[in-house]
Each structure stands twice: as structure tokens, then as C-alpha cells.
Amino acid sequence: MTSAPGAPRKPLLPLDDALAQLLAAVSPLTATEQVSTFDADGRVLAANVVSELQVPAFDNSAMDGYAVRAEDLMFGSNELRVTQRIAAGAVGEQLQAGTAGRIFTGAPVPPGADAVVMQEDCTRIHDERDGEPETIRVNTTPLPGQHIRHAGEDVQRGDCVLPAGTRLSPAELGLAASIGMAQLKVVRKPRVALFSTGDELVMPGTVAPQDMPPGAIYNSNRFFLLNLLRRMGCEVADLGIVPDNREATIAALQRAAADNDVILTSGGVSVGEEDHIKPAVQSLGTLDLWQIAIKPGKPFAHGRIGAAHFIGLPGNPVSSFVTFLVLVRPFLMRLQGVQESAMKSIAVRADFDWPKADKRREFLRVRHNANGGLDLFSNQSSGVLTSAVWGDGLVDVAPGEPILYGQAVRFIPFQGLLA
Known part of the structure; x- marks a missing residue:
């Protein structure tokens, strides 16, 4: 050659x-193998991960507060009697007109309720220690659906949540676990x-x-x-x-x-x-x-x-x-079967000059500065490994292309390349 x-x-x-x-x-x-979802970080999926359930499985509260019927507060009194308490993992009862249910984040919204009011927007008037039924005053007018995470809004039954060829990170592992996947089929x-x-x-x-x-x-x-x-x-x-x-x-x-x-x-x-x-x-x-x-x-x-x-x-x-x-x-x-492997660059301002353009495509070691631009390591020699430690990424310079101070350049973060 x-x-x-x-x-x-x-x-x-x-x-x-x-x-x-x-x-x-x-x-x-x-060749593939089954591994625990706990141990699959960095591995590549060999098969689609398809959900057999919807996520969330039920309407649930996004806040600590009170489950209410929005209609009651639009057309009636803003004082409601609290008739039930619903914690995460519990199941509430039918919510009657003029009442509220004390509810906590992640708990199922009781039948009949169509909104959740944050506890910060409510004032407790009476509680059982007063010898009277617990009562709250709602200091806002909620809209139907407010602060409710609806069943299936994240994942629908039958959705392919992770396609084959996905390189797994902690976020993907959490998603797989959320649909009940204790093991995953990965490329060896x-x-x-x-x-x-x-x-x-x-x-x-x-x-x-x-x-x-x-x-x-x-x-x-x-x-x-x-x-x-x-x-x-x-x-x-x-x-x-x-x-x-x-x-x-x-x-x-x-x-x-x-x-x-x-x-x-x-x-x-x-x-x-x-x-x-x-x-x-x-x-x-x-x-x-x-x-x-x-x-x-x-x-x-x-x-x-x-x-x-x-x-x-x-x-x-x-x-x-x-x-x-x-x-x-x-x-x-x-x-390992990952199709999308291209380097991803973003436009960042160069706070340096690079007038000596080379005939070859260059990769300069740079670091972000406090002003949002990029500083250039002083010695770009191929033997100076401190440049890779000092820097937080590379500037991709096309052949024959000089760089002027203040110019937007193609920056490739190390963070995306070293994961």
C-alpha cells in the first residue's frame, strides 16, 4: 500500500x-445473552423491548394535596369536607359531591375526582381534634385534570419502548424496569x-x-x-x-x-x-x-x-x-448493532485564533471558559496527554479551515464520547 x-x-x-x-x-x-437489568448498563439490546402494560397503570396524583371534583369548586362553596385519606399503594373510595380526599404523590386518584389541588393552595379549617369533621378551604379554582398523571400517558400497552440496537444507559434501564423487565436480551x-x-x-x-x-x-x-x-x-x-x-x-x-x-x-x-x-x-x-x-x-x-x-x-x-x-x-x-454512531457536535464560540490551517482534518483539545466560549490548550502536540485531561472536548476543524477569534466552531464534548 x-x-x-x-x-x-x-x-x-x-x-x-x-x-x-x-x-x-x-x-x-x-450471539446474545440474557442479563439482569441491574447489570445491563452499557450493553446493547439484541431485541425490542415491548411493554405488556401501560405506564402509569392508573390515574395518580402528581402532588401531595387533595383530590377534588373541579365542578364543586367552580359552582359551589370553596369549603370541602375531607372524607378519606389515600396514600401511595392504597385505593380510594368514590368521591362524593362537596367532599375532598387527602392524597399523596403517586396515590391512585379516587373514582369521581378529576383534579388534585396542592396542599399549599388549601387552608385547613377544622380537623378531627376540634371534634368536627375535617374541612378545608380551597384557595384556587382547579381545572379538570390538574396535577393528575393519567394512565398510559408515559407508555401504552404494546409500545416498543426500547428498540433493538439501543445502547443502554441508566435511563433506559429504569424505563425497562418500569414495565417489569427483570432481564434483558443483549448482544454478547x-x-x-x-x-x-x-x-x-x-x-x-x-x-x-x-x-x-x-x-x-x-x-x-x-x-x-x-x-x-x-x-x-x-x-x-x-x-x-x-x-x-x-x-x-x-x-x-x-x-x-x-x-x-x-x-x-x-x-x-x-x-x-x-x-x-x-x-x-x-x-x-x-x-x-x-x-x-x-x-x-x-x-x-x-x-x-x-x-x-x-x-x-x-x-x-x-x-x-x-x-x-x-x-x-x-x-x-x-x-454491537448500534446503527447511529456519528459524533455529535454543537456550535460554540472560539475564544482563540487558529490561523495555521492544516491540509488534514484537525481535532483540537479545548475547554469551556466562564464566558461561554472555548479556550485552546497551549500545546496541541500529539504527545501531550495533559491536553486531553485539561480539555472537556474537541474542536473539529475542516481541512484548510483557519479559526478566527469569536467564530462559531464545531465542538464535540468528551462527555458524549467517553460514556
Whole structure:
């Protein structure tokens, strides 16, 4: 996939084309499992969730107050005798004309009542301690239906409340529980093998900072990639650090391809003499995508080794982090059956200038400021991981597009990408 010596260099593939090619290569997993609704956070539904009941199941009070007949207060006295007390889980009796029922939030509205008046809008005139029937004065004129949550206003019987392909969050789990779903059918977890390449890499804890040999660096990529994969609902096989030689790289790829859906590597995908990933993958399978027009993250690769997808990320930590978010994340979502995986951006004011537009599509690390705009991290180098910690999102900059102070830019929050 490299150009012959002296031949014109092939243009880098635009990010959107690379992503489309990547997603087109994905066949969603078909194996499923039943899991407890308690344990389904982050999983992807494999079947529609259809309600067998309506929610709410009955008309109920949205407030602590009094159940009344609105007609009584429109045309009669505003003083009503309280004849019953209805708590959540209780069932009231028929409400007679000229009476009210003390009611609490979530309690069924008694037959005959068609409104609830907040207790703050009522004054108690008498109660049983006075030796007289409890009586209230209603200081407002309620409308029919006021402060009543009607049966079925949330969910109707037979509604598909959650379609297959939904990635479950706490809100979806609560909705599933509200219609009685104790278990959910979900797509099995993708199996992902992860390893890093590089003789310079050292694991934290194995060598003290003061004893680090010249040229050595701690392996930060392994930590954030492992946990990003777990957040994406993956079952991760951590294969550690692979030395910079062809034989070791081939052996690691063969081992990873044996029983995983995806092989994810970081480092070794550039064009140096010690970058062995590309020829190793090509010797075992195919390399269909290599190098894209993105900054940071140009040396990104995708191919196949047997039934396993291979994805190679750059070794620079910010490059690895960004390419995971913009390419690997939607890939893994599609693998689990999620159709809508596009990054969502919002327009936010740039409180900075970016005059040096690049030919590639850029992703700048930025942070909201107190004035509602975005500040730019001072060092946008692909090796400066502090930029990803300091920032709360990325600005998506089109190729050749400078940014002027005060201009609206496309902001992609980390919050939506890291969940």
C-alpha cells in the first residue's frame, strides 16, 4: 500500500471516507445473552423491548394535596369536607359531591375526582381534634385534570419502548424496569485483544521514575485504551507489550486472532524501520486501510487476520486517544448493532485564533471558559496527554479551515464520547 520509489504519493484518505469504509466492513455480532437489568448498563439490546402494560397503570396524583371534583369548586362553596385519606399503594373510595380526599404523590386518584389541588393552595379549617369533621378551604379554582398523571400517558400497552440496537444507559434501564423487565436480551460482549509495541515502553511500577533508562517511557496508552474498551462494553484480553521485532509481532497477532473479534494495537503503524505492524498484518491477512487525513492520528490502520478485525492506532498518546474516539468507538458500536454512531457536535464560540490551517482534518483539545466560549490548550502536540485531561472536548476543524477569534466552531464534548 506504499507508493513505489519516485511515484507520486497517494493522497491520504479523508476521515469521513475512512470511517465509512471501516463501518462497511463490520458485520454486527449475532450471539446474545440474557442479563439482569441491574447489570445491563452499557450493553446493547439484541431485541425490542415491548411493554405488556401501560405506564402509569392508573390515574395518580402528581402532588401531595387533595383530590377534588373541579365542578364543586367552580359552582359551589370553596369549603370541602375531607372524607378519606389515600396514600401511595392504597385505593380510594368514590368521591362524593362537596367532599375532598387527602392524597399523596403517586396515590391512585379516587373514582369521581378529576383534579388534585396542592396542599399549599388549601387552608385547613377544622380537623378531627376540634371534634368536627375535617374541612378545608380551597384557595384556587382547579381545572379538570390538574396535577393528575393519567394512565398510559408515559407508555401504552404494546409500545416498543426500547428498540433493538439501543445502547443502554441508566435511563433506559429504569424505563425497562418500569414495565417489569427483570432481564434483558443483549448482544454478547465483543472480545478485543489489546497490545502495545515498542522496546521503549515500560510499565508503571516495574521501574521507579529515577531509575528509568535513557529513551524509556511509561506505557500510558495501555491504561486509557483498556478502560475505553471496557466502557464500550468489551471483554478485553490484555496481551501487554510486544518487542519491536517482526517475529514477536507476528506471534502476538496470531495469538490475538485465534479467539477474538478485534485486535487493537498502539504503536508500530508508522513507516520507520522498527514499525513492524504493517508487514506483519499483511503476512497473516489483509491491510485494507492505512494512513488517513487526520491530525493527530494519521498512522491509523484497519485490516483482517482470519475472522478478526485488526485496528492499529498510532503510538503517540493523543493520536491514539483521538483516533479511538473518532474511529474505534463508532466501529465497536456498529459491531454491537448500534446503527447511529456519528459524533455529535454543537456550535460554540472560539475564544482563540487558529490561523495555521492544516491540509488534514484537525481535532483540537479545548475547554469551556466562564464566558461561554472555548479556550485552546497551549500545546496541541500529539504527545501531550495533559491536553486531553485539561480539555472537556474537541474542536473539529475542516481541512484548510483557519479559526478566527469569536467564530462559531464545531465542538464535540468528551462527555458524549467517553460514556
